Ligand SMILES: NC(=O)c1ccc[n+]([C@@H]2O[C@H](COP(=O)([O-])OP(=O)(O)OC[C@H]3O[C@@H](n4cnc5c(N)ncnc54)[C@H](OP(=O)(O)O)[C@@H]3O)[C@@H](O)[C@H]2O)c1
């Protein structure tokens with residue numbers, strides 16, 4: 417049974433498991449498998465998809481599946497806009513009206529709606545959020561107008577990897593509906609202050625990268641899969657990073673107990689365990705991955721003893 | 734290894750500018766007397782005995798800015814003569830930096846230690862030409878400098894994607910609470926070891942670094958859209974004795 421949780425005060429109920437589409441970009445080369453995975457997810461009752469608004473290829477693929485499955489009216493799409501100015505790291509020196517001018521947010525939202533063929537997105541968000549942008553530019557006004565027009569249900573910000581501190585002020589201001597962030601066994605940072613703040617202000621939480629980009633879904637011996645040369649993870653997991661990650665994944669193996677079958681199962685249930693979390697977006701490409709992830713999520717949150725034991729595995733916070 | 738390029742003040746501005754442009758590491762050392770020989774040493778020591786702080790002078794002249802911190806931390810009208818002498822010295826150095834960059838200088842002083850400085854980096858501004866003059870008074874170790882060619886750019890980018898937000902968080906926690914880095918990062922022994930040793934995975938040759946003579950000042954190129962910056966880091970030895978760091982950044986768009 418797929419369970420649902422509210423997305424803050426938007427009135428939407430999201431499936432606890434959301435389809436992360438970052439990995440589908442490469443899967444678009446094998447649209448058959450990707451399409452089958454998406455169709456199967458809808459059939460299982462999963463109603464939430466996370467997508468980068470600028471990823472036209474994935475949006476088109478998703479739009480085709482939604483039309484074919486007759487699912488346009490029952491899917492909640494969590495969108496992340498891309499900055500007009502490219503940057504590697506959060507860049508407060510780029511003002512909000514250059515990174516996210518209102519016209520750009522409107523254009524990205526409307527283009528995505530068109531490609532998907534849906535009437536309303538669950539969320540539109542500014543990615544790599546910088547607290548300096550809060551009072552700048554016309555992004556807020558634009559998103560509020562889009563919300564009033566019924567084109568989005570909620571306004572959100574998406575935090576750069578490990579940058580939970582960037583979300584504190586805006587969540588406390590009570591002016592957004594949701595925040596998206598990385599949360600996993602290695603990066604438990606959000607649990608300290610941000611999650612309680614979200615609960616206090618009725619702000620929804622979209623967890624991403626619960627498997628640390630796939631590293632927590634390593635083979636049973638802890639070895640990470642080899643990534644292709646075009647895969648950005650090849651550069652991200654340079655030798656020393658890969659070695660340390662694999663060693664840390666191996667150390668998690670003894671924590672896997674039935675009914676969980678793998679570190680990935682444990683990691684997904686960990687990400688779901690905090691009550692502030694609305695949905696967990698997992699990057700997936702294949703039906704096998706979907707079935708495994710859905711089975712893990714359906715076993716629900718971990719008990720307090722197992723959660724407490726996982727505190728010793730934090731690393732990237 | 735000591736920094737190969739040194740300069741002593743006063744130095745003709747054009748010659749100094751030329752030297753900095755040609756310096757292979759993008760940095761020059763400027764000789765400075767040791768703290769014991771400075772006429773304002775007691776003033777500096779009194780400030781160092783207080784809780785760590787950071788102050789941007791903004792529009793304030795050096796004497797007004799020093800009066801502000803001094804009045805606040807040491808009581809009104811203390812060290813009047815000493816702080817005037819130090820202010821004069823800072824103004825001279827700011828004038829020098831400002832000539833090198835051909836633009837206005839902004840000044841900051843700080844007695845707190847930012848652990849993020851332990852990671853190799855270039856300083857960056859948006860203007861076209863920029864230099865930074867650092868004068869660490871009473872720091873046990875000098876700034877380390879390494880050639881740009883010694884940094885693997887792909888690993889550096891990946892490293893910073895993972896570490897940059899964590900470094901920013903640590904800097905603000907250390908400034909706010911004074912908590913030791915070893916405690917804050919007890920769960921990250923490999924990253925802590927890199928901070929203490931300066932040996933990061935993106936360095937091609939881990940021995941290839943020069944040290945500015947402790948107590949000396951230095952001036953280095955800041956990265957801009959028009960020029961490469963000097964790669965540098967602070968040293969672990971400074972974390973318990975951050976001294977008083979005078980930071981002067983001068984930049985221009987011409
Ligand atoms: N250039 C960049 O910086 C860049 C590029 C793309 C994405 N991103 C970011 O990274 C995020 C993508 O990561 P994510 O959030 O999707 O990470 P994630 O959920 O932690 O991990 C997703 C990866 O885990 C693997 N996986 C999922 N289920 C599995 C299973 N049951 N068994 C084995 N492996 C499984 C898949 O890897 P395989 O695909 O290898 O099977 C999948 O791509 C995006 O949200 C985006 O923000 C950044």
Ligand SMILES: [Fe+2]
Pocket residue numbers: 850854855856965
């Ligand atoms: Fe620096």
